Amino acid sequence: MPEGPELHLASRFVSRVCAGVVFSGLVEKSEVSKNSEVPFTCDAYCITATSRGKEVRLTLTPIKEEGEPHGGKACQPMDIVFRFGMSGFFRFTAGSELPKHAHLRFYTNETPRRALSFVDVRRFGSWEPNGDWQTDRGPCVMFEYQTFDKPICEVMLNQKYFNGIGNYLRAEILYRLKISPFMKARTVLHGLLPKKRELLEVKPEQGQCQPLQDSEMSLSKKIKMKMESPDILDLCHSVPMEVINMGGKGYDPEKPDDYSTFQAWLQCYYVPGMKSLRDHNGRTIWFQGDPGPLAPKVSKSPKAKRKGKKQGEDKTDKQQGVKGEPPAKGIKKEKEGAQNKRVKSHSESKKTKENKRKGSRSSEGRKQKSKLEREEDAPGTAVPRSQHQRSMQTKSEKDS
DNA sequence: GTGTCATGCTCGCTGAGCCTGACACT
Numbered sequence: 001m002p003e004g005p006e007l008h009l010a011s012r013f014v015s016r017v018c019a020g021v022v023f024s025g026l027v028e029k030s031e032v033s034k035n036s037e038v039p040f041t042c043d044a045y046c047i048t049a050t051s052r053g054k055e056v057r058l059t060l061t062p063i064k065e066e067g068e069p070h071g072g073k074a075c076q077p078m079d080i081v082f083r084f085g086m087s088g089f090f091r092f093t094a095g096s097e098l099p100k101h102a103h104l105r106f107y108t109n110e111t112p113r114r115a116l117s118f119v120d121v122r123r124f125g126s127w128e129p130n131g132d133w134q135t136d137r138g139p140c141v142m143f144e145y146q147t148f149d150k151p152i153c154e155v156m157l158n159q160k161y162f163n164g165i166g167n168y169l170r171a172e173i174l175y176r177l178k179i180s181p182f183m184k185a186r187t188v189l190h191g192l193l194p195k196k197r198e199l200l201e202v203k204p205e206q207g208q209c210q211p212l213q214d215s216e217m218s219l220s221k222k223i224k225m226k227m228e229s230p231d232i233l234d235l236c237h238s239v240p241m242e243v244i245n246m247g248g249k250g251y252d253p254e255k256p257d258d259y260s261t262f263q264a265w266l267q268c269y270y271v272p273g274m275k276s277l278r279d280h281n282g283r284t285i286w287f288q289g290d291p292g293p294l295a296p297k298v299s300k301s302p303k304a305k306r307k308g309k310k311q312g313e314d315k316t317d318k319q320q321g322v323k324g325e326p327p328a329k330g331i332k333k334e335k336e337g338a339q340n341k342r343v344k345s346h347s348e349s350k351k352t353k354e355n356k357r358k359g360s361r362s363s364e365g366r367k368q369k370s371k372l373e374r375e376e377d378a379p380g381t382a383v384p385r386s387q388h389q390r391s392m393q394t395k396s397e398k399d400s
Numbered sequence: 401g402t403g404t405c406a407t408g409c410t411c412g413c414t415g416a417g418c419c420t421g422a423c424a425c426t
Contacts, residue, residue: 003407034418054408085408087420101420122419124408 002084004053004142010090011056014049017092018116022063023047024109033103038129042075047106047116052133053140056082081131085124091117136160151294152188153181153285165236168251168269171286173235175268180292181277181285192231
């Protein structure tokens with residue numbers, strides 16, 4: 001059941017049923033659950049919920065009673081972040097009729113009392129008292145969709161999407177693609193979608209569109225096309241590989257201070273004549289040409305202020321924006337930051353490997369699905385056919 | 401009664417294991 005939409009609906013359910021309801025006392029955990037106790041107790045509190053991706057956050061907020069003495073033992077609000085595993089959900093029932101597998105219970109202060117329960121049949125779900133959204137999760141596909149409206153140069157430094165790309169690589173890649181650094185990431189990535197004519201081939205004799213089979217385009221033709229017009233993903237692979245192939249003459253030269261090979265290879269980053277701007281995260285992006293529609297408003301650099309003009313304002317100036325310092329100096333300056341970046345990349349590579357494994361596992365799972373299931377699984381279908389059939393059968397059996 | 405499968409995630413390794421319930425099959 002629980003994917004993003006289900007978790008969001010669960011948060012709405014909690015907020016709806018708990019609106020105006022006062023909860024009281026301890027938060028009760030089932031004995032069998034291995035999750036941690038929730039160290040929260042309060043005479044009167046309310047519950048609200050929000051969601052982000054596959055997480056739901058319950059906020060327990062104490063209600064201040066009138067006449068409560070100041071300086072008394074006041075309860076503190078608490079956030080509890082839930083992950084639903086394979087079978088988690090919330091139910092609001094009478095306290096005497098707790099659902100089976102209700103592993104965390106919040107009781108109302110009414111008589112008879114009612115209970116909001118976190119129900120989890122398989123116990124793969126978890127909760128984290130005083131928790132927050134997991135930091136290694138990407139943006140919520142439902143409510144942080146606008147993340148992809150950020151400039152491509154900023155998205156490229158997000159290691160969740162481009163694990164391994166740093167400041168010099170993004171500059172080189174965008175330069176080679178002739179892409180404005182402040183173009184919307186969505187626009188650039190949308191360009192990766194196959195064009196209609198590549199996806200569909202009209203067979204006049206049938207009057208139908210058929211998917212173009214891989215085999216219908218020869219491998220050599222594909223390679224030729226790729227070499228002629230590589231896309232951003234191609235370059236995110238090939239450009240770093242070029243650096244690797246420099247051996248000991250790349251960014252971290254084996255000979256101290258011998259940046260000559262690397263400098264000769266750079267086409268944009270710190271190259272005299274190229275422009276540079278600070279992106280919205282304060283990182284300097286090097287580029288050529290128009291910065292793009294989302295470029296930040298340029299504040300006057302001290303030099304420009306003295307000259308009385310904004311960066312990039314003077315169209316006659318071929319070097320719009322901040323001109324680069326001599327390459328070697330700039331490279332050395334960047335090295336510290338790059339080293340930090342490498343440490344971060346290392347810690348994140350673990351996650352990437354996991355994701356790859358998951359991907360391969362899920363594809364295995366798909367292979368195991370029957371042909372019927374594959375054909376009838378519609379995008380967004382919450383219940384797989386096999387399980388859906390089972391539950392429907394169960395229901396009909398019960399009904400009968 | 402047994403085996404398999406299910407929408408997630410972690411550990412520590414490239415799959416196994418955590419869990420329960422429903423269903424198919426013998």
